[in-house]
Amino acid sequence: MSGPVEALAYVAAADRYATMRYQRCGRSGLKLPAIALGLWQNFGGSDLFENGRAMARRAFDLGITHFDLANNYGPPYGSAEETFGRILAKDLAPYRDELVISSKAGYDMWAGPYGDRGSRKYLVASLDQSLKRMGLAYVDIFYHHRPDPETPLEETMGALDFIVRSGRALYVGLSNYQPEQTRQAAAILRSLGTPCLIHQPSYSLFNRWVEDGLLDTVQQEGIGCIVFSPLFQGLLTDKYLGGIPQDSRAGRSQANTLQGKFSEAKVELARRLDQVAQGRGQKLSQMALSWVLRQPAVTSALIGASRVGQIEDAVGALAARPFTDEELAAIEGILRG
Ligand code: NDP
Secondary structure (H helix, E strand, C coil): CCCHHHHCCCCCCCCCCCCCCEEECCCCCCEEECEEEECCCCCCCCCCHHHHHHHHHHHHHCCCCEEECCCCCCCCCCHHHHHHHHHHHHHHHHHHHHCEEEEEECCCCCCCCCCCCCCHHHHHHHHHHHHHHHCCCCEEEEEECCCCCCCCHHHHHHHHHHHHHCCCEEEEEEECCCHHHHHHHHHHHHHHCCCEEEEECECECCECHHHCCHHHHHHHHCCEEEEECCCHHHCCCHHHCCCCCCCCCCCCCCCCCCCCCCCHHHHHHHHHHHHHHHHCCCCHHHHHHHHHHCCCCCCEEEECCCCHHHHHHHHHHHHCCCCCHHHHHHHHHHHCC
C-alpha cells in the first residue's frame, strides 16, 4: 500500500517557466537554464531519497530543466543515476520532453581495462548501463568526462558520433578538455557530422583557469559552456564564514571532496567577497553565480545542493542587476590580494 506522499501525484508548478532565464547553447538550437542541477553528491545510495526527490522537484518547479549526471556519481558508483531513475518514475517522467538529462563516462567505473578512460568499448557500454539505471531510452547530452591521452582522439570522437547516430544521445559534449584538445576534438566531431554541443569545465571565483583560453575557444567554436562547481563546492557561500559545520561537505568525515582545497586563507577571501555581495544585496553564493554567468561564453552554472533552500538561493541570483565596474574591480582586488 502506498503512503500519503505516494498517493499525491506530483504536478509541476504551473509558473515554472516564469522567471528562469534560458540561454542558447553555443550555436545550437538548444537552450539551457542559466542554473542547472548536478547530482554528483547528495543523490547517492547512502543519501536520503526523499531529500533528493524534493530537490529535483523544487528545481523543476523553478524552471531548472537540466539535470547533470555521470556513470560514477554516488556513492556507490551508479547510484545517483538509479536515484534519478526513481525520481523520473515517480515524478518527472511525464515531463521527459521538458528535460535535458546528461550523463558522462571517462573516469574509473568498473574493473578491468574496459571500465575507464576513452575507448569506444568503454563509452558505448557505459552509456548503455546509464540508460538502464535511469530507465531512459536516450540521454539528451552525453559527455566524454575527461581527455584520455592513451586513446586516439579519433576513436573517442567516433564513439560519440556513433552514440548519437545509434539514438543513445541527442547531443555530445566534452568535459575537462584543454583549449587545444577542445579545438581538435571539435574539428573531428564536425567532420563526422555530430557537432560538439557543449563543454563542461570547472570555473569559479577561486578557480579561473578557463579565462586562460578555454572561454575564447568555446566561443570561437560555437560551443556552449556549462561551468561546474561555481561555488567551489560550498566555499563560496556563507557556510564556512564562521567555522566548519559538521553537516557540510568539508565537515563530513567520509568522501570529503573538499580535502586539499579547503584553507583558512580561502575562507578569509570569502569573508571579504561576502562584503561585496552584501553591498549588492546578494548572498555570497548568489554573487558567485552572477559572477560566472556574467561571461558571455557561459551558458549555464552547474550547481550542487544538499537541501532545497540552496536551489532557491541559486535561482534568486538571476534577479540581480549586472555588476558595476567598481564591484568587479573590488572583486579583482580581493582575489589578487
Ligand atoms: P557547487 O560548487 O555548486 O557546490 C555545491 C555545494 O555547495 C552543495 O552541495 C552545498 O554543500 C553547498 N551549497 C550550495 N548552495 C549553498 C548555499 N546557498 N549556502 C550554503 N552552501 C551551499 O557544485 P558541486 O561541486 O556540487 O558540483 C556541481 C555539479 O557539477 C556536480 O553535481 C556535477 O554535476 C558537476 N561536476 C562535474 C565535474 C566534471 O568533472 N565534469 C566535476 C565536479 C562536478 P553542503 O553539502 O556543504 O551543504
